[in-house]
Amino acid sequence: MxxxxxxxxxxxxxxxxxxxxxxxPTKEIDAASSALFKQKDIQQNLRYGPELGSSNLRGAIADWLTESYAPKAGPVVSERVAITNGASNGLACALQKFSDPSYTQGVWMVEPTYFLACPIFRDAGLGGKIFGVPEGDDGIDLEYLGNRLQEVDERTDPLAEPRKTVQGGYPKIYRHIVYIIPTFSNPSGGTMSLESRKRLIKLARKHDALVVSDDVYDVLRWPASENEALEAVGAFTPRLVDVDRNLEGFSAWGNTLSNGSFSKIVAPGIRVGWVEAMPALISAMGTVGATVSGGCQAHFASIVVEKMLSSGALxxxxxxxxxxxxxxxxxxxxxxxxxxxxxxxxxxxxxxxxxxxxxxxxxxxxxxxxxxxxxxxxxxxxxxxxxxxxxxxxxxxxxxxxxxxxxxxxxxxxxxxxxxxxxxxxxxxxxxxxxxxxxxxxxxx
Ligand SMILES: Cc1ncc(COP(=O)(O)O)c(C=O)c1O
CATH class of the missing domain: 3.90.1150.10 (Aspartate Aminotransferase, domain 1)
Structure with a gap:
């Protein structure tokens, strides 16, 4: 045959x-872990971690983000950062805290979409309200999204009470969630312009939406021309979180959450990521039930990452x-x-x-x-x-x-x-x- x-x-x-x-980076992970085990206070690192993660790592990430993005709105401060065990769980925790199956009216996913995010929305009880929005030629079709948000808001009751109450530990529930990967999108590879980012934020503010942006590929960037040196890559398009706080009229909760991860730049198995948002929102992230019970969800691994970040190895x-x-x-x-x-x-x-x-x-x-x-x-x-x-x-x-x-x-x-x-x-x-x-x-x- x-x-x-x-x-x-x-x-x-x-x-x-x-x-x-x-x-x-096995050698770097090894060096960071070995250095930790040589420290006298290694036992401290094996305790439950603080809910929002090690303050040193939060500070190191904030400094690294400031250095990388040079945000016009000013430096990223550690109060804006919480440690997660990766972007997938960052999204899940944000939904547990800031969405409500009866009050949140829509999850708007850019299509083509990162399909593995869909079950995370369903787990949060939002099944039946998950909609696609065409990507269009600049990250998201804003006209389509605006019309759909308007339509849904008009046919649903804005005064309905969330089941998750302020007294119950849910200080802010959004009416909508928008899910987007604005830079080097998965799957389209596209990057959204600054102008569209600003318009998206204005729309989110108008409709009480939290824009969750998976910024997991941002730092892996190079000049497209083969003849350009790597250093010629130029400035980043500002992230949605930076655009939000730089646009007049931002609220204490903000309308954006940047979901970051070390999966793509260290290794997926390290299971460490972070979220960045307005300090009020970040502080509430520290009250997610599983975190209150278990502390930082990636404590030891996150301290290894902290060593790699602060030594320059990362x-x-x-x-x-x-x-x-x-x-x-x-x-x-x-x-x-x-x-x-x-x-x-x-x-x-x-x-x-x-x-x-x-x-x-x-x-x-x-x-x-x-x-x-x-x-x-x-x-x-x-x-x-x-x-x-x-x-x-x-x-x-x-x-x-x-x-x-x-x-x-x-x-x-x-x-x-x-x-x-x-x-x-x-x-x-x-x-x-x-x-x-x-x-x-x-x-x-
Ligand atoms: C857009 C996007 N978000 C999240 C993830 C998963 O991230 P993590 O490993 O940090 O949970 C991926 C991985 O493919 C991804 O492409």
Missing amino acids: IAKISETLEHINLQGGWPTPRLH SSHIQKTLIPTYRARWLSMTKAIREHLYPLGVRIVGDEGEKAGKIAGGFFLYLSFNACAASGPTIASIALDEYNLKIAPGGIFSVPDDPESKVRGEDTYLHGARLCWAWNEEVVLVDGIKRLAKAILDASK
């Missing part, structure tokens, strides 16, 4: 959004290892896409026109198969069945709770796929793109 081609090929996974294990790892590696992979992958896939009608979303990136970064890019002779799902299944190549097909990025989501995506992301460069080495990425070209040709027959 003749073996299928797929059986003779090593599996290539361009779907998974994980860093290659060889990039985990910044050095990001600048000297992660960014150069990811940049080289991104360059190889995008070159291969232009060479092998562009002639077949494939395009990288956001690669053309005015917004076409001066800055690239994150983990993902999104391909559009709209101009190909074959459909996205057929391409993805032939790639897997015939070429042992896994890509993330567009269909997984709709919002399953919103029946209209798939309809809206029909002309855009559904006929596309997300590719990740964080897991594989350059040579594998190029091989993967060549296999995808073959799959597209087969699918077009």
